Amino acid sequence: MIAKTLQDMFKRYRRPGDVVFAVLFLGFSVFLLTQLGEQTKAVKRTKWFAQPNLWPMISLWAMVIFGFLHWLSSAMSPRLLGRWTEVGFWVRSLEYVAYFLVYVMLVPILGYLLSTVLFAVFLALRTGFRGARTVGIAALFGVFVTVVFRAFLQVKIPAGAVYEYLPDSVRAFALTYL
Amino acid sequence: METLFSGLSILAQWQVIIALLIGSIGGVIIGALPGVGAPVAIAILLPATFAFEPIVGLTLLLGIYGSSMYGGAIPAILINTPGTAVNALTTYDGYPMTKRGQGHRALSLAYSASFFGGVFSIICLMILSPVLALIAPHFGSREIFLAALLGIILVVLAHRGQIFAAGMLAAFGIFLNTVGLEPVKYTRRFTFDQSWLASGIDLIVVVLGLFAISQALLLLLEKNHAPGKAHVSGSIFAGLKELLGIKRVATVSSSIGVFMGMVPGTGEFTSQFLSYTYAQKTSKDPDKFGDGSPEGLVASEAANNAVPGAAMIPLLALGIPGEALTAMMLSVFYVHNVIPGPQLFESQMDFVMALYMALISLNVIVLVFLLFSTNLLLKIIQIPTRFLGIMILVLSFVGVYSLRNSITDCALAAGFGVFGLILKRLDLPIVPIILGMVLGGIMEVKLRSAMARVKTPLDFVDRPIAAILFGLILLILILHFRTLYFEFRNKLRPEPTAEPVDADHPNQQG
Numbered sequence: 001m002i003a004k005t006l007q008d009m010f011k012r013y014r015r016p017g018d019v020v021f022a023v024l025f026l027g028f029s030v031f032l033l034t035q036l037g038e039q040t041k042a043v044k045r046t047k048w049f050a051q052p053n054l055w056p057m058i059s060l061w062a063m064v065i066f067g068f069l070h071w072l073s074s075a076m077s078p079r080l081l082g083r084w085t086e087v088g089f090w091v092r093s094l095e096y097v098a099y100f101l102v103y104v105m106l107v108p109i110l111g112y113l114l115s116t117v118l119f120a121v122f123l124a125l126r127t128g129f130r131g132a133r134t135v136g137i138a139a140l141f142g143v144f145v146t147v148v149f150r151a152f153l154q155v156k157i158p159a160g161a162v163y164e165y166l167p168d169s170v171r172a173f174a175l176t177y178l
Numbered sequence: 179m180e181t182l183f184s185g186l187s188i189l190a191q192w193q194v195i196i197a198l199l200i201g202s203i204g205g206v207i208i209g210a211l212p213g214v215g216a217p218v219a220i221a222i223l224l225p226a227t228f229a230f231e232p233i234v235g236l237t238l239l240l241g242i243y244g245s246s247m248y249g250g251a252i253p254a255i256l257i258n259t260p261g262t263a264v265n266a267l268t269t270y271d272g273y274p275m276t277k278r279g280q281g282h283r284a285l286s287l288a289y290s291a292s293f294f295g296g297v298f299s300i301i302c303l304m305i306l307s308p309v310l311a312l313i314a315p316h317f318g319s320r321e322i323f324l325a326a327l328l329g330i331i332l333v334v335l336a337h338r339g340q341i342f343a344a345g346m347l348a349a350f351g352i353f354l355n356t357v358g359l360e361p362v363k364y365t366r367r368f369t370f371d372q373s374w375l376a377s378g379i380d381l382i383v384v385v386l387g388l389f390a391i392s393q394a395l396l397l398l399l400e401k402n403h404a405p406g407k408a409h410v411s412g413s414i415f416a417g418l419k420e421l422l423g424i425k426r427v428a429t430v431s432s433s434i435g436v437f438m439g440m441v442p443g444t445g446e447f448t449s450q451f452l453s454y455t456y457a458q459k460t461s462k463d464p465d466k467f468g469d470g471s472p473e474g475l476v477a478s479e480a481a482n483n484a485v486p487g488a489a490m491i492p493l494l495a496l497g498i499p500g501e502a503l504t505a506m507m508l509s510v511f512y513v514h515n516v517i518p519g520p521q522l523f524e525s526q527m528d529f530v531m532a533l534y535m536a537l538i539s540l541n542v543i544v545l546v547f548l549l550f551s552t553n554l555l556l557k558i559i560q561i562p563t564r565f566l567g568i569m570i571l572v573l574s575f576v577g578v579y580s581l582r583n584s585i586t587d588c589a590l591a592a593g594f595g596v597f598g599l600i601l602k603r604l605d606l607p608i609v610p611i612i613l614g615m616v617l618g619g620i621m622e623v624k625l626r627s628a629m630a631r632v633k634t635p636l637d638f639v640d641r642p643i644a645a646i647l648f649g650l651i652l653l654i655l656i657l658h659f660r661t662l663y664f665e666f667r668n669k670l671r672p673e674p675t676a677e678p679v680d681a682d683h684p685n686q687q688g
Contacts, residue, residue, distance in 0.1 A: 015603060015605055017600075017604060021600055029346070032368070039367060039368045039369070040365070040366075040368070041363075043363050049629040050363075050626050052362070052365045053367070055352060055621075055622045056368060059350070059618065060349075060353060062345065062352070063349040063350055066349060067346045069345075070342035089399065090600050092399055093596050096571070097595065100571060100592055101585075104575065104579065104585055105585065107579070116572060120568055120572055123568040123572075124568060127564040128402065129562075129564070141569060142572065145572055149226065153226055153229070155225070155229070155576060156583060158583055
């Protein structure tokens with residue numbers, strides 16, 4: 001009984017969308033392989049093991065062969081329902097990627113502290129947290145991260161352009177720690 | 179003895195002690211939070227550690243690595259939700275014990291077994307160190323190339339039932355490492371005339387995307403939930419004594435953990451599975467396994483905690499990581515120009531000794547911390563999963579952006595985040611990509627330098643270690659194809675008596 005359960009735990013399952021991923025990956029691998037001659041160079045008077053195109057060639061052929069076998073095994077298995085729902089889930093992640101990139105672009109303008117607090121609060125609201133306590137905790141988390149990483153650990157994050165408009169007494173502090 | 183004192187003096191620096199405390203206790207909390215785990219935390223903290231001394235950065239990361247599994251046992255035992263993936267087997271016997279009102283006993287046993295496994299593996303390493311110091315210098319370019327090749331093969335074959343996927347993803351990792359300006363002939367490879375691709379794709383960007391951002395996206399998009407409330411009452415010191423009665427299982431499981439930890443690509447899952455099977459087969463009460471067996475719990479926890487220490491062996495001795503976390507740690511070495519490998523044991527034995535002592539200390543710190551603060555931890559872990567997603571996404575930015583203040587890196591990491599999300603949703607492995615990137619780079623460099631002295635193909639394996647490694651590669655491949663052949667032959671029988679390992683997907687066996 002337990003052996004069967006353990007086997008269940010360690011074996012792998014196919015999930016809906018597997019074949020879509022297999023096709024996309026195989027297509028991507030084939031595309032890269034077709035670019036091999038264009039994107040790499042074989043250098044004259046250089047032995048095969050030192051050629052710059054050796055490892056891209058090995059890896060791309062392996063990607064294509066394994067990718068094809070993976071696609072074949074997916075295609076030969078019984079079809080699973082919910083393929084496009086799953087693809088929809090992948091696409092939905094792009095929304096958060098967009099928020100993340102907006103945040104990345106705001107940091108050099110608004111500064112790390114303000115943009116992080118705004119980002120954390122926005123995400124809290126977007127993911128359905130409405131209570132003042134949770135939103136407040138999100139804001140505090142933004143402050144905490146800034147203090148730990150920028151002020152304490154002095155991690156390399158540029159100061160915000162808006163800090164230039166701050167009064168002299170605060171500006172130096174903001175430029176260094178916020 | 180001199181090396182020991184020298185190692186102690188390195189460890190006694192206040193920065194190292196603070197890193198050890200933060201890493202150990204932070205690792206327990208991170209491990210106890212279902213949905214976070216050590217890879218996410220290490221990926222986020224990795225760039226921050228580049229500013230520290232190598233011993234400080236490594237102690238912090240090792241602290242997280244070594245202690246996360248302790249924390250992962252808490253929700254696994256009390257609420258049937260493993261904190262980290264490797265604690266899944268702990269739920270089998272831990273949760274039934276909790277249901278019988280023995281939660282404190284299960285936790286105590288888990289902590290004790292974890293401590294035993296952790297310390298056992300480090301003692302093994304310390305004993306093995308002189309042997310490693312003797313063997314390591316015999317590893318030249320061709321031996322390291324063959325060891326890296328063996329690592330790649332093992333990583334692919336370890337993903338049984340998903341070998342094709344693991345193979346294509348490992349190859350993808352090798353490909354990613356080749357993108358950019360080739361360092362010897364200075365030709366461009368797959369840059370598509372884009373300047374941002376000329377410097378290549380940074381491992382940290384890929385790691386952060388695949389582990390941290392993908393996890394954040396997953397938590398943000400999936401249904402929100404929080405771990406249930408739990409409280410543990412009663413003494414949790416008793417397990418230390420009870421473990422003495424199960425010392426055979428603890429010792430064998432820890433030994434399996436040490437052995438599996440050293441072999442690239444196998445790690446905690448295989449060691450747990452083997453230990454659990456061993457404990458069940460040799461138990462006087464095998465029927466209790468899966469229904470609250472203390473032996474099962476000890477086997478699982480001792481084995482998985484013995485792995486982190488042992489995983490450091492191939493990393494320190496050969497500079498070859500066996501799994502994703504040690505691959506991440508390798509970058510800390512590289513950033514500080516400390517090259518792990520044979521020379522490290524010759525010239526910086528005190529550094530190696532300090533690392534071992536840091537590993538022992540973290541086990542002591544974690545055990546003491548857990549014995550007194552389990553209930554506090556149970557309150558901390560009740561964070562809703564979507565809020566955890568917010569926290570990880572915010573922290574991921576620090577990891578990526580602090581590398582070189584590049585918006586392109588952030589966009590690339592976000593792209594790998596989506597890719598990682600797809601892999602996680604499809605239950606496909608991420609680790610082969612990371613190991614492909616690291617081991618691919620090692621293979622390229624080492625093949626080039628090894629072949630310069632090779633006249634005929636046989637010269638490549640004319641040294642004893644190279645011959646052993648080559649023989650191992652052949653043996654592993656032959657054994658794998660032999661197993662496939664017998665499985666295939668079983669399937670051809672009209673009424674098969676044996677079920678294939680992956681009954682649902684027999685054609686994915688590879």
